[in-house]
Amino acid sequence: MRRGRWLVGAFLLLVVGTAVGGFLLRRAMEPTGGGKGYVRINAPTPRRDVLEDLERRGFIRSAAAADFAARLGGRSATVRVGTYRATGETGAWSNVLALGRPIVQMVRLPETNWAKRTANVLQKAEVCKAEEYLREVNHPQGRKTDFPLPETSLEGYLYPDTYDLPPLLGAKAVVGRQLEAFRKKVWEPLGHPADLERILKVASLVQLEAGRDDERPIIAGVIENRLKKKMRLQIDASILYGLGKWRRLTFRDYREVDSPYNLYRVGGLPPTPICSPTIASIKAAMAPASHNYLYYVALPNGSSLFAATYEEHKRNIEKRKVALKNES
CATH class of the missing domain: 3.30.1490.480 (Endolytic murein transglycosylase)
Incomplete structure (x- = not known):
């Protein structure tokens, strides 16, 4: 009899304990x-x-x-x-x-972006803080890669692509992935090109100046022709890079913006690449078209008109004005 009461008591205690434990577990969850x-x-x-x-x-x-x-x-x-x-x-x-x-978060880092704009994309996607990314870009010392890196900035070496970049990944990891993509898609396939930094400077200019892939080698040829003749490149995109913002330029900007990226005032190439160029622009910089063009002007449809003389260039500018008027 006592044993039976003990079993009943133990059972009731188990039931109560289970109920209380279940309640506490549910409450904790x-x-x-x-x-x-x-x-x-x-x-x-x-x-x-x-x-x-x-x-x-x-x-x-x-x-x-x-x-x-x-x-x-x-x-x-x-x-x-x-x-x-x-x-x-x-x-x-x-x-x-x-x-x-x-x-899994796929983030597009476009080829037209320079590092400051990419930093804003990454911050918006919560991958890292913009300033952390720029710190990694502007302090490449100590990074080990199979290809030579500049000492001051990784601009131009950060391969543009769509990456899986989850929130909180961190700037160091992002830059590492971009440099590894550069190794796989540029450095290795193109056979370890000599004078890599110069190639990327030209390629970055081509990237932002060309509206069509078939015209990239032609524009690269214009850049090389002007450099050979000691002519200033007068490329708007480079001034905008120096300003750190994308906006319409004025004639006053051409004259007064005091920046090594103002290629209206400064001869030669910019101090660094001004964006992350695609493989098409890099190939164009490595093999520019052979011609005598020294000028080009962009049309609204993305193509360009090329000229060997300034007089011809002025006529092309008038054609552009007509095209713009017809677009409006």
Whole structure:
């Protein structure tokens, strides 16, 4: 009889304990009411450590409860490298599930961008702070690559492409991926070109001046012809790079902007490339077309008119004015 009462008591205690434990577990798994954010994992990390970080940051109530639930749910005990979403709005279990799904975020870094504009794209995508990216770009010392790097700026070496760049990845990793893409898509395929820095300077000018791929070698030829004759290049895009903003230039800008990138006032090539050129522009810089053109003017349709003399160039400018008028 006593044994029976003991068994009944033990059973009731188990039921009550289970109910209380279940209540406490459910309570511990409820939303905290916190906001949303990310957690960045740079090396495989024990799940419990990550959950404790989420608890400290207010995304979950109890790391112990979340870890227990994760074990019951058969979740991996290790969180892989990546960036993960975290939220205090939907409960701990949603965070446990999120730790199995690293964020994939494809970010386009266009060839027409210079580093300052790319930095803004990265900051908007929450990949890194703009100033952190520019710091990596402007201080390349110590980076090891298979190709020579300049000492002052990586402008022109940061291959333009669409990359998987999750939030919080960091500027150092972004630059590393861009340089590795440059090695694979430029340095190796083009046979380790000599005078790489000069090639990239010319290619960056071609990139921003040419509206059509078939005209890139022609424009590269104009640049080389003018350099041979000691003529100033007078390329607007270079002034804009020096100004750090894209806007309409005035005649006063041509005369007064005091910058080594003002190729209306300064002879030769700019101090650095002015954007990240595509492989088409780089090939054009390596093999410019042979001709006697010294001038070109862009038309609204993206093509250009070329001239060997200034008189012919002035006629082309008038043709451009007519084309612009017809467009309006």
